[in-house]
Amino acid sequence: DTGVSQDPRHKITKRGQNVTFRCDPISEHNRLYWYRQTLGQGPEFLTYFQNEAQLEKSRLLSDRFSAERPKGSFSTLEIQRTEQGDSAMYLCASSFPGFYEQYFGPGTRLTVT
Amino acid sequence: DAKTTQPNSMESNEEEPVHLPCNHSTISGTDYIHWYRQLPSQGPEYVIHGLTSNVNNRMASLAIAEDRKSSTLILHRATLRDAAVYYCISHNAGNMLTFGGGTRLMVKP
Numbered sequence: 001d002t003g004v005s006q007d008p009r010h011k012i013t014k015r016g017q018n019v020t021f022r023c024d025p026i027s028e029h030n031r032l033y034w035y036r037q038t039l040g041q042g043p044e045f046l047t048y049f050q051n052e053a054q055l056e057k058s059r060l061l062s063d064r065f066s067a068e069r070p071k072g073s074f075s076t077l078e079i080q081r082t083e084q085g086d087s088a089m090y091l092c093a094s095s096f097p098g099f100y101e102q103y104f105g106p107g108t109r110l111t112v113t
Numbered sequence: 114d115a116k117t118t119q120p121n122s123m124e125s126n127e128e129e130p131v132h133l134p135c136n137h138s139t140i141s142g143t144d145y146i147h148w149y150r151q152l153p154s155q156g157p158e159y160v161i162h163g164l165t166s167n168v169n170n171r172m173a174s175l176a177i178a179e180d181r182k183s184s185t186l187i188l189h190r191a192t193l194r195d196a197a198v199y200y201c202i203s204h205n206a207g208n209m210l211t212f213g214g215g216t217r218l219m220v221k222p
Binding site for chain 2: 004033035041042043044045048055056058091093100101102103104105106107
């Protein structure tokens with residue numbers, strides 16, 4: 001399978017704990033995006049990378065959120081001191097620059113109790 | 114990116130064509146119109162995009178009004194597997210996508 005993969009698919013954590021999600025994009029894609037989706041809503045943009053450079057961050061990405069893409073391949077999204085409001089589906093997508101299609105992974109569903 | 118307006122939900126019968134409308138009255142001249150769909154428990158999936166001319170691909174057709182203030186996604190023969198939320202997005206120059214609420218398409222056998 002050469003699509004975008006995300007790990008884990010589900011994560012349940014207690015409020016105040018830190019969590020980290022991983023995204024592996026399609027190998028030739030040098031753009032990588034993170035989105036968050038709450039129940040019944042469309043996805044909301046969080047941040048994106050071109051290669052290892054983080055080029056844009058949404059105001060939704062508070063100080064408790066950090067994303068990295070150290071070698072321009074996979075990316076991690078860490079949430080520190082989780083809150084119940086962080087419960088959502090976290091989606092990763094990748095694309096070629098200049099190509100409009102973004103390819104999404106299956107998402108990581110986070111539940112904060 | 115310009116705001117788009119879509120009906121919350123639509124119903125279709127299996128094997129019949131489906132026309133999903135989208136209004137984007139504030140679209141700028143360089144904004145492309147994109148459609149994605151999201152099947153239950155999956156990430157969004159690219160369907161089609163266009164600028165001015167109508168577009169066809171293996172999944173669907175996109176009809177764009179001459180004034181570009183509206184567009185219609187056409188599924189030529191709906192199947193049960195087409196039941197999904199369809200998002201219309203007005204998008205410029207390839208950065209983040211701004212999703213609205215989309216249209217939930219229900220397909221009846």
